[in-house]
Amino acid sequence: MKHLPLISIAGLFLIALSACQESPKDTAEDVSEARQDANEGVSKARSEEAEEVGDAREAAQSDVKEEAAKAQSDVNEEAAKARRDVMLAEAKGRHEVAMEKCDALTEAEQDACEALADAQLESDKASAEATFKSAN
Numbered sequence: 001m002k003h004l005p006l007i008s009i010a011g012l013f014l015i016a017l018s019a020c021q022e023s024p025k026d027t028a029e030d031v032s033e034a035r036q037d038a039n040e041g042v043s044k045a046r047s048e049e050a051e052e053v054g055d056a057r058e059a060a061q062s063d064v065k066e067e068a069a070k071a072q073s074d075v076n077e078e079a080a081k082a083r084r085d086v087m088l089a090e091a092k093g094r095h096e097v098a099m100e101k102c103d104a105l106t107e108a109e110q111d112a113c114e115a116l117a118d119a120q121l122e123s124d125k126a127s128a129e130a131t132f133k134s135a136n
Contacts, residue, residue: 080135084128091124 022030095117102113 077136080132083135084132087128087131088125091121091128094124095121 098117098120099114102110102117105113
């Protein structure tokens with residue numbers, strides 16, 4: 001008699017345990033549903049990945065274009081400065097030559113010659129600056 005309550009409890013436990021087990025059909029349905037959910041999750045993740053990669057690629061291309069435009073602008077500015085410097089060097093050279101030629105003239109002619117050479121130098125300088133500014 002001592003064992004009767006223990007046997008009853010064990011029996012109830014076995015009945016409860018067997019009631020918790022799924023049938024093979026239920027298990028198969030649950031597995032199929034889990035696979036479908038997993039596939040949907042993977043598809044969604046792949047779609048998001050493609051979108052994020054596309055967005056990152058677009059941003060990178062935009063950055064590259066901006067950097068290239070800035071670099072080209074820097075090159076253009078440096079080229080304009082160099083062109084201005086060449087124009088100024090040419091103007092100074094012409095001015096020195098003109099001033100040397102003025103030395104061969106009489107004193108009265110020298111003043112007019114030098115004034116003309118100085119005016120030409122100032123004109124050439126203005127032209128070089130205008131060329132530089134128009135390039136920028």
